[in-house]
Amino acid sequence: MADTKREREIERKYDADAAGDLPDLRGVAGVADVIDKGVADLDAVYYDTADQRLATASITLRRRTGGNDAGWHLKLPVPEIEGARDELHAPLSDGVPRALIGLVRSRVRDADLTPVVRLRSARDLRHLVDADGTLLAEVSVDGVRADRLDGATATASWTEIEVELAPNGDPRLLDKVEKRLRKAGVRRSTSKSKLARALADTGTPPEAAAVPELRPDTAGAQVLAYLREQRDALLELDPAVRQDLPDSVHQMRVATRRTRSAFKTYAKILDRTVTDPIGEELKWLAAELGVDRDREVLTERLTAALTDVPRTLLLGPVRGRLRRWAVAGRAGSRRKTVAVLDSKRYLALLDSLDALLADPPLRKAAGAAVAEALPKAVLKDYDRLATRVGHALALDPGTDRDLAMHEARKAAKRARYAGEAATPALGKPAARFAKRMKAVQKVLGDHQDSVVARGTLRDLAIQAHAAGESAFVWGLLYGREEAVAATRERELVGVWERASRPKARAALGG
Incomplete structure (x- = not known):
């Protein structure tokens, strides 16, 4: 450029x-x-x-x-x-x-x-x-x-x-x-x-792609409209990602996740034998885009944590070591991202999304009324989340609970996206549901960020020790991240109570 x-x-x-x-x-x-x-x-x-x-x-x-x-x-x-x-x-x-x-x-x-x-x-x-x-x-x-x-x-x-x-x-x-x-x-x-x-x-204006004719009040019409929005977001964000514009990578990953979630949530509306392979390719794309984004977010978290450490406790060249770690991770990632967007695999994925929207693999439930089909699908995702949260909270603190909390986080995100996808059809009830799921996702997300941060802090401590530097600050930050995780686990109990099944059903008008 x-x-x-x-x-x-x-x-x-x-x-x-x-x-x-x-x-x-x-x-x-x-x-x-x-x-x-x-x-x-x-x-x-x-x-x-x-x-x-x-x-x-x-x-x-x-x-x-x-x-x-x-x-x-x-x-x-x-x-x-x-x-x-x-x-x-x-x-x-x-x-x-x-x-x-x-x-x-x-x-x-x-x-x-x-x-x-x-x-x-x-x-x-x-x-x-x-x-x-x-x-x-x-x-x-x-x-x-x-x-x-x-x-x-x-x-x-x-x-x-x-x-x-x-x-x-x-x-x-x-x-x-x-x-x-x-x-x-x-x-x-x-x-x-x-x-x-x-x-x-001069007689030949451009024509938009044909849209399948479905009654607008059907579940199929609403889901396809949502999927078109996500496909369009991918296309619009592509040049922004190539130009390295702020937040573009994050927003492109969100579009891929929303599409994958919709495929799974609305499996009774769209045939998963068709959508699952596309979902796997979307997962690949999100992972490729995420390498740089995840490190960027983690760098911001650790940099902010260092600013909270009193100067008298900043033992060793900690800022320089963190800066070198961040730069080493970013080297070449920009070129790699553009290479992914230029790849045949990515372009084939876009073709697959276009083909699906032009000739969607609709199932019987696609013709059902939105008020009947969409709440059922959303509440099914809620029940999936409830199972995972209950499992996580029943475990003792440690690696197993951390993994279970991460699985619950993914389920919370899917439930949130399900509510957002249903909002144009169901209105405020679905929006309230999505808001409650977002609150659950936020607590679980911050918990997972603390888990990832602890892994990186341990690596930085090992590198510092091997170089003859003090590892004190990295251990201090590790302990703080442990405290953050414990706090989020306690917060989850209250947040989950506010998102209980009766309230979720009420939020959806059930």
């Missing part, structure tokens, strides 16, 4: 008549002046697969010349922010840069990227600035001509107005500009991008 530059753009597009007349925007609150920056001729060729997989996902990939940002541009949607896209720039080259190909591989897979549309625009650009001359936004009037390049001979032309917020600008400015435009009779465009309009106006 060294040759790429990443920016976030927030913009809005508006339809304009052929004249492209703009109202005077100096009347917009905060805008002191409108500076004419002249007209630039832009020439962009957009690339996609033959079946328009990128356009279907609202992703654009283009090679553009002209203007002040010539080069390759990849734009990825940011669903949580209106009008926002993350734009990655790469230098001009004859072929699509490898760095950008990687970022769309989860969508493109083995298909070829070829030119589909050429857009030539005459861009009449203005800068909106404040009293200090600081750029607030760019406003352009674009006269656009579109030509198909994928075998069709269709063309289209139109004029549009584009308002793009300056970096770190206040999004409220866009509302103010839009209010002024609306007063002048200018309305928001129905197309999300120039490419989307070009494809629509």
